[in-house]
Amino acid sequence: MTKKIYLADLLEHILESLNIISPEVFLGAVFLLLIIAELFLYKYASQKTDLSESTNENTYQNTLWGITLISVLIALNQVILQFSNTNDTFLFGEMLILDSKAIFFKALNTLSVFFLLAHIYVSKRKYAGEFYPLVISVLIGLNLMTMSVNLLMIYLSIEIVSISSYILTAFNKTRKAAEGGLKYILFGAAASAVMLYGMSLLYGMTGTLNIASPDFSRGIAQTDNIASTIAIVLTLCGFLFKISASPFHIWTPDVYQSAPTPIVAFFAVAPKIAAFLVIIRFYSAVPNDLQVLTAVIALASITFGNFSALWQKDTKRLLAYSTIAHTGFMLIGLVTLSELGVKSVVFYLIVSLFTNFSAFLLIDLAANRTGNDVPESTSKFAIDNFKGLGRINPLFGILVVIVMISLAGLPPTAGFFAKLNVFSALWEAYQLSGRQILLLLFAFGLLNTVISLFFYLKIPFLMFFKESEEGQTFQLSTEQLALAILLVLPILLLFFKADWLMNIISQL
Numbered sequence: 001m002t003k004k005i006y007l008a009d010l011l012e013h014i015l016e017s018l019n020i021i022s023p024e025v026f027l028g029a030v031f032l033l034l035i036i037a038e039l040f041l042y043k044y045a046s047q048k049t050d051l052s053e054s055t056n057e058n059t060y061q062n063t064l065w066g067i068t069l070i071s072v073l074i075a076l077n078q079v080i081l082q083f084s085n086t087n088d089t090f091l092f093g094e095m096l097i098l099d100s101k102a103i104f105f106k107a108l109n110t111l112s113v114f115f116l117l118a119h120i121y122v123s124k125r126k127y128a129g130e131f132y133p134l135v136i137s138v139l140i141g142l143n144l145m146t147m148s149v150n151l152l153m154i155y156l157s158i159e160i161v162s163i164s165s166y167i168l169t170a171f172n173k174t175r176k177a178a179e180g181g182l183k184y185i186l187f188g189a190a191a192s193a194v195m196l197y198g199m200s201l202l203y204g205m206t207g208t209l210n211i212a213s214p215d216f217s218r219g220i221a222q223t224d225n226i227a228s229t230i231a232i233v234l235t236l237c238g239f240l241f242k243i244s245a246s247p248f249h250i251w252t253p254d255v256y257q258s259a260p261t262p263i264v265a266f267f268a269v270a271p272k273i274a275a276f277l278v279i280i281r282f283y284s285a286v287p288n289d290l291q292v293l294t295a296v297i298a299l300a301s302i303t304f305g306n307f308s309a310l311w312q313k314d315t316k317r318l319l320a321y322s323t324i325a326h327t328g329f330m331l332i333g334l335v336t337l338s339e340l341g342v343k344s345v346v347f348y349l350i351v352s353l354f355t356n357f358s359a360f361l362l363i364d365l366a367a368n369r370t371g372n373d374v375p376e377s378t379s380k381f382a383i384d385n386f387k388g389l390g391r392i393n394p395l396f397g398i399l400v401v402i403v404m405i406s407l408a409g410l411p412p413t414a415g416f417f418a419k420l421n422v423f424s425a426l427w428e429a430y431q432l433s434g435r436q437i438l439l440l441l442f443a444f445g446l447l448n449t450v451i452s453l454f455f456y457l458k459i460p461f462l463m464f465f466k467e468s469e470e471g472q473t474f475q476l477s478t479e480q481l482a483l484a485i486l487l488v489l490p491i492l493l494l495f496f497k498a499d500w501l502m503n504i505i506s507q508l
Helices: 007-020 022-047 053-085 100-122 131-147 151-169 175-206 214-221 225-242 252-258 261-267 270-285 291-309 315-335 339-367 394-408 414-433 436-456 458-465 478-496 498-506
Strands: 089-091 096-098
Touching: 007 022, 007 089, 022 053, 022 131, 053 100, 053 131, 096 100, 096 131, 100 131, 100 261, 100 270, 100 339, 100 478, 131 151, 131 270, 151 175, 151 225, 151 261, 151 270, 175 214, 175 225, 175 252, 225 270, 252 261, 252 315, 261 270, 261 339, 270 315, 270 339, 291 315, 291 436, 315 339, 315 414, 315 436, 339 394, 339 414, 339 478, 339 498, 394 414, 394 436, 394 458, 394 478, 414 436, 414 478, 414 498, 436 458, 478 498
Parallel strands: none
Antiparallel strands: 089 096
């Protein structure tokens, strides 16, 4: 018997859904507000001929930045309030779900934008007015990704994030930025096309786009295993692109090198946070055995990322390959297909949030320090430009050492427990299944961790054991130092309170 759907009930459901996703509705209004405000502020700044050009520009920039910051903080407060006011709820005809996982990941996304804005403030960067609406649009897309349980909604939210990211990559308007943006959009378009084809196959097999529906899992289980696995792999291509996993990582070094550094720090964290939740939901919905496939992808990402980083002479490219390797380590948690593995991935993502923002902030401050006269042919982010900075500014050097040790996965930093958790989950999975691929991944993962020490400790070595150029000075402002400490402090605290964070994750 067909269930009748009345228009009044449908409209009521839509209104209820809009009320529940109030943070995203608010951000949508902010997006429009920023576009309108930018037009009026630009016209106002242009007409104020009695003021200096720099004064007009500062007013224009500070107003847009302030509106964005206040809006992000309001959205963060709305997300936090959802923890107590919302139960697991399907929205818009089961296209979205608002559960504790989605709310937690939305909070992480919003926190990432806050750190992005803080990075822009302390580094005194100025961007065209369109920059801030684009950042808000990325945040809206990321939040929708975390709530999406419908394949079509997943695709649309990924495209919202991707299109805005392509523009932000080329925002510097340099030749290198344009090249990075072009590579990004070409690889992104290819990955999206393959993913959409895979989704269409899954829809044909199951008759539903809702991955949370029992019909989805049942339909795949009743289909030929090879055919369903091919469709799943094609769909995963788009997800792997967003997390920079091998073999969809080729765009990462060029984009990281050419894009504005605050945006690079954001790219290294926020899209991965949202995409990993999508992958976790997708893995839990499909009945196919993806353990060997995921292990191969993880192994390839770790190995390629670490060995490529060994030869880099530019810190941004080095950190780009580092994020590829860390994506491989996070995928280890999914290889295990266990509760501990999933918790380990979430823990790793939170640690990555602080370590990546810290790393990019510190190298940005060093690269753009006053008196850093670098020839045009040399990158400001060349590793050799960091020689002796630890001697000139010991506190800055200590902060860099903490961040690099965390990226390498050594105590006493949270990075140690991030890797310990995923390897513990992997060893437990090997003991239960006895699959040799898991043992191989365990051995190569540990070996790669040792290899990574050679490039992670290269920058601290140059800072403390090499002489700086004569006459070099390097001081951090109060704001820069405060933000750097704010980002680095959790890296140390989570080493001593790792169980506290794991208990919070366990409640999701």
